[in-house]
Amino acid sequence: MHCPKCGKENPDDAQICQSCSALLTPAPVAAERPIVKTSDLAIAALVLGILSVFTCGITAIPALILGIISLVQIEKSGGRLTGRGFAVVGIVVPPVVLFFMMGILLPALNWHSPIPLRVVCGTNLSQIGKAMLLYACDNEDQLPRAGGESSIWQPGINDWQADNRFEAFGINRTDGSGGQASISSSLYLLVKYMEMGPKQFMCKGDSGVTEFRPDKYGVRDKCLIDLWDFGPNPSKHCSYTYHMPYGPYALSVESSQPGMAIAADRNPWIDTPAVKARDFSLFKWDGDIEQQKAGNAIAHKGGGQNVLFLDSHVSFEKRPFCGVKDDNIYTYWNGEDIQRGAAPTLGSQPADILDSLLVHDPPLTDRK
Numbered sequence: 218m219h220c221p222k223c224g225k226e227n228p229d230d231a232q233i234c235q236s237c238s239a240l241l242t243p244a245p246v247a248a249e250r251p252i253v254k255t256s257d258l259a260i261a262a263l264v265l266g267i268l269s270v271f272t273c274g275i276t277a278i279p280a281l282i283l284g285i286i287s288l289v290q291i292e293k294s295g296g297r298l299t300g301r302g303f304a305v306v307g308i309v310v311p312p313v314v315l316f317f318m319m320g321i322l323l324p325a326l327n328w329h330s331p332i333p334l335r336v337v338c339g340t341n342l343s344q345i346g347k348a349m350l351l352y353a354c355d356n357e358d359q360l361p362r363a364g365g366e367s368s369i370w371q372p373g374i375n376d377w378q379a380d381n382r383f384e385a386f387g388i389n390r391t392d393g394s395g396g397q398a399s400i401s402s403s404l405y406l407l408v409k410y411m412e413m414g415p416k417q418f419m420c421k422g423d424s425g426v427t428e429f430r431p432d433k434y435g436v437r438d439k440c441l442i443d444l445w446d447f448g449p450n451p452s453k454h455c456s457y458t459y460h461m462p463y464g465p466y467a468l469s470v471e472s473s474q475p476g477m478a479i480a481a482d483r484n485p486w487i488d489t490p491a492v493k494a495r496d497f498s499l500f501k502w503d504g505d506i507e508q509q510k511a512g513n514a515i516a517h518k519g520g521g522q523n524v525l526f527l528d529s530h531v532s533f534e535k536r537p538f539c540g541v542k543d544d545n546i547y548t549y550w551n552g553e554d555i556q557r558g559a560a561p562t563l564g565s566q567p568a569d570i571l572d573s574l575l576v577h578d579p580p581l582t583d584r585k
Contacts, residue, residue: 262307425491
């Protein structure tokens with residue numbers, strides 16, 4: 218090293234100048250610069266964030282997690298790690314992608330919206346229609362009709378767990394007369410003989426209705442085919458109306474017109490397990506929108522009803538007067554306005570063979 222006083226050259230390890238005896242100070246050693254690298258986690262967050270755009274958000278959550286972890290590591294690295302920009306991209310892009318996907322998918326997955334409910338309900342009625350035609354083929358073209366020849370309509374039957382139909386409907390064993398049958402017990406014949414499941418008689422828009430399961434009523438020694446109705450309070454397990462099968466105008470495949478309505482969503486003028494019947498005075502088919510909608514099924518928010526016709530096709534009708542000759546399917550014709558008719562009560566009958574009268578059983582509040 219050189220002496221700062223005399224400028225003479227000295228050995229590197231000398232502490233005193235050999236020429237002038239001045240004290241020599243060793244030159245300062247340059248500090249080592251730390252090694253800086255890009256965070257691998259930040260890079261991974263960037264890649265996964267970009268991929269989330271092309272994978273419909275599948276990689277969004279991992280990208281978000283890795284981005285946050287990498288930012289923490291970069292802050293604690295003392296300058297040895299970089300890649301904040303990569304981490305930020307991994308954090309920002311995934312939420313944008315997720316919100317975008319939710320905006321697209323949620324409306325499609327929302328089964329409480331009207332259209333999906335209508336589709337499921339219409340599918341149920343279509344299957345019911347096919348089963349009815351098969352049943353008619355095995356029963357001299359007669360559509361399902363529970364009870365005896367002279368049985369009357371009642372909300373519940375005599376014994377839904379009975380060993381035979383005489384006890385089930387209270388029919389006279391001698392001549393087959395008398396007895397009572399519910400609307401749902403006629404539909405239950407499709408469960409009993411055509412292998413339909415109870416779930417197919419439920420509309421998701423019909424509040425207060427659950428799938429019929431015998432074990433919930435303590436019945437564990439009998440199968441569905443051993444029973445005669447949807448439990449002791451069948452209205453809680455069957456969402457659909459049926460053309461009045463008890464009386465002189467029961468339908469048959471051979472003698473009835475293909476355009477006859479034979480089943481549909483619940484009748485708005487009869488109580489349901491969860492909703493009281495509408496006020497019939499509010500319905501005017503030629504009035505304003507709200508007055509017209511008052512005549513539609515409650516299950517579909519007044520927007521209309523799925524209707525099963527005798528030719529087995531199902532259609533979502535926006536107005537209830539869709540039977541033969543624009544007959545109102547939820548009322549019986551009282552000789553006046555056929556598109557309005559009169560609200561049915563227990564025991565109501567169609568006016569003639571062309572008068573559709575689709576009814577369901579009112580709920581029984583005194584049975585468990």
